Amino acid sequence: xxxxxxxxxxxxSDDWSVSELVARRELDPRQIAIxxxxxxxxxxxxxxxxxxxxxxxELVSLAGGG
Amino acid sequence: xxxxxxxxxxxxxxGGHQLSSRLILGTGRYDSFEVMQQSLEASGTHCIxxxxxxxxxxxxxxxxxxxxxxxxxxxxxxxTAGCYDAETAVRCxxxxxxxxxxxxxxxxxxxxxxxxxxxRTLLPDPxxxxxxxxxxxxxxxxxxxxxxxxxxxxQRLKKVGVASVMPAGSPIGSGxxxxxxxxxxxxxxxxxxxxxxxxxxxxxxxxxxxxxxxAMELGADGVLLNTAVAHARDPVKMARAMKAGIExxxxxxLSGRIPKQLYASASSPTDGVxxxxxxxxxxxxxxxxxxxxx
Numbered sequence: 001x002x003x004x005x006x007x008x009x010x011x012x013s014d015d016w017s018v019s020e021l022v023a024r025r026e027l028d029p030r031q032i033a034i035x036x037x038x039x040x041x042x043x044x045x046x047x048x049x050x051x052x053x054x055x056x057x058e059l060v061s062l063a064g065g066g
Numbered sequence: 067x068x069x070x071x072x073x074x075x076x077x078x079x080x081g082g083h084q085l086s087s088r089l090i091l092g093t094g095r096y097d098s099f100e101v102m103q104q105s106l107e108a109s110g111t112h113c114i115x116x117x118x119x120x121x122x123x124x125x126x127x128x129x130x131x132x133x134x135x136x137x138x139x140x141x142x143x144x145x146t147a148g149c150y151d152a153e154t155a156v157r158c159x160x161x162x163x164x165x166x167x168x169x170x171x172x173x174x175x176x177x178x179x180x181x182x183x184x185x186r187t188l189l190p191d192p193x194x195x196x197x198x199x200x201x202x203x204x205x206x207x208x209x210x211x212x213x214x215x216x217x218x219x220x221q222r223l224k225k226v227g228v229a230s231v232m233p234a235g236s237p238i239g240s241g242x243x244x245x246x247x248x249x250x251x252x253x254x255x256x257x258x259x260x261x262x263x264x265x266x267x268x269x270x271x272x273x274x275x276x277x278x279x280x281a282m283e284l285g286a287d288g289v290l291l292n293t294a295v296a297h298a299r300d301p302v303k304m305a306r307a308m309k310a311g312i313e314x315x316x317x318x319x320l321s322g323r324i325p326k327q328l329y330a331s332a333s334s335p336t337d338g339v340x341x342x343x344x345x346x347x348x349x350x351x352x353x354x355x356x357x358x359x360x
Contacts, residue, residue, distance in 0.1 A: 033161040035160075040164055062118065062162075065147050065292075066117075
């Protein structure tokens with residue numbers, strides 16, 4: 001099973017929630033935003049949303065910009 | 067008469083935020099996070115722009131930009147830079163809002179909307195910009211909208227409900243300054259007619275402090291810039307110069323400049339001079355602008 005994470009294929013287990021993904025990437029959930037199939041997942045819901053095979057996941061944070 | 071020691075108004079209101087500086091500074095393209103940090107400090111800015119990007123959280127030394135931004139001091143303004151259609155820009159704005167919500171920064175309710183039309187010029191796509199602005203305003207965003215210096219699009223954006231129209235002086239990062247001050251003046255007149263406090267911010271194209279002063283002197287409420295500081299030979303010093311440019315331009319605008327005229331007007335008395343003067347060369351049938359007594 002896999003998702004497309006930021007445009008790249010990424011293997012996951014079928015019981016992974018969004019929280020699991022964030023923890024495995026060693027990210028601070030307060031500093032990121034996650035969108036699954038063009039829909040924003042609110043931080044409070046990370047534990048309740050399960051990733052599905054083929055999901056397009058965008059995981060973003062802040063960078064310098066003008 | 068006001069004192070010259072300080073600006074007559076120190077607070078600038080835009081998008082529901084009260085800013086203590088009229089300079090909005092970008093956080094991109096600095097050689098290091100340390101230089102960025104010092105430049106922000108030197109500029110006196112209160113509001114800084116940031117970009118939303120795919121998980122690439124660390125610099126070459128494994129450091130995160132957020133470790134160098136004082137979130138209690140600066141209001142972050144997330145942008146939609148790099149988006150070329152309304153749908154992507156709207157998604158980007160929503161993700162920016164979600165990040166700022168996590169950071170508990172007051173900037174969560176606003177966005178710098180930027181929908182580009184072309185990779186070489188980075189000029190805005192007016193159709194997609196208006197479309198995105200409509201959606202974001204409808205979703206409750208305070209939209210600060212990057213646009214060209216076209217007065218008609220500027221009017222359209224204000225009508226859509228954006229919190230501030232931000233015309234470009236010239237293309238992003240070009241350093242060409244304000245290419246069309248007449249258009250900027252028309253935008254200011256149109257948007258502020260009957261609504262003098264409506265904020266118009268010049269965004270993009272600044273090359274030096276004189277460009278900032280020019281924008282402010284024309285009556286802009288603020289200036290947003292990035293590359294002119296980040297890529298200056300001495301970014302920290304240029305940041306300080308930009309701060310001075312903002313103050314000089316604002317004071318000059320508030321003081322009311324003298325009208326431009328074709329001929330000179332002597333500042334020393336014309337009576338009592340010890341020399342004789344030639345008649346000025348004037349077109350036939352016109353009076354000389356300075357008449358001699360003999």
